[in-house]
Amino acid sequence: MTNQELQELITTWFSGPESVHLEFTEEGSQFLNVSINPEYLHELMSRLKENNHTGFDYLFCLTGVDWGKELGVVYHLESTKHRHILVVKVQTSDRENPWFDSVQDIWPTANFHEREAFDLLGIKFKGHPNLKRLFLSEDWEGFPLRKDYEDEVNMVVK
Numbered sequence: 039m040t041n042q043e044l045q046e047l048i049t050t051w052f053s054g055p056e057s058v059h060l061e062f063t064e065e066g067s068q069f070l071n072v073s074i075n076p077e078y079l080h081e082l083m084s085r086l087k088e089n090n091h092t093g094f095d096y097l098f099c100l101t102g103v104d105w106g107k108e109l110g111v112v113y114h115l116e117s118t119k120h121r122h123i124l125v126v127k128v129q130t131s132d133r134e135n136p137w138f139d140s141v142q143d144i145w146p147t148a149n150f151h152e153r154e155a156f157d158l159l160g161i162k163f164k165g166h167p168n169l170k171r172l173f174l175s176e177d178w179e180g181f182p183l184r185k186d187y188e189d190e191v192n193m194v195v196k
Contacts, residue, residue, distance in 0.1 A: 039091060039122055041070040047092065048072060051085055069114075071125040079128050080139035080165075086115060086124065087144050093117040094124060097145035102155030104185045105129065109136045109161055140166040158183040 039047075045062045052058040061073040074082050086094040099114035110129030116122070130136050140163035142148040152163045153172040160181040163169060171178065180187050 039120060044070055044092065044122065044124065045072075047089075048082070048086075051082070052078065067125065069123045069125050071127060073127040073129070076128050076130055076138050079126075080141065080144075082126065083113070083141045083144050086126075091120075092122075092124075093119045095119065097141065097147055097151075100141075100148050100151035100155070102159040102161050102183070103129075104159060104183060106185060107131055107133075109133055109159060109184075111138055111155060111161065113141070136161045137164055138162075139164050142166060157181075160184065 041064060048062075049060060052060055058078050059073075059075040063071045063073075072082075086092050094115040094117050096116040096118050097113060098116055099112075101112045103110050103112055108129040108131050110127060113126040115124045115126065128138055130138070136159075138161065140148065140152055142152060142163075143165065149166070149168070150172065152161075152166055153169065155161045156163065156166075156169055157171045157173050158181055170176075174182075180189070182189070
């Protein structure tokens with residue numbers, strides 16, 4: 039399936055509500071990128087895996103990102119059957135309480151990746167069965183991968 043065909047198929051899934059806010063781009067990437075409103079993330083991801091034409095059976099990367107004003111997650115998906123790749127992006131401007139739907143029920147490998155994003159960026163995942171810190175101690179304050187994080191004790195200043 040070409041990127042154009044993939045884009046057209048995804049667009050038909052969400053042809054109704056304007057609030058879905060699908061945005062496609064290939065600029066600066068070797069893969070088709072789709073950004074979606076967080077409310078529709080789980081629905082999109084489920085369809086991408088279950089649809090016979092897409093068959094994205096492999097989540098090979100899930101990364102939490104601090105874009106400055108927004109926090110988000112970038113998902114890299116591959117279909118091992120059809121040999122195509124897609125990047126899905128979701129973001130929120132709510133830095134105090136960032137929430138997205140968990141996709142670990144779709145791809146179990148997301149379990150630890152979501153815990154990492156929670157631990158280091160403070161991004162929470164609705165429906166995650168064991169959302170707790172992965173690397174840092176339970177009493178750690180703050181989120182070290184956020185751009186606004188400050189740690190006076192452990193900062194290295196040249």
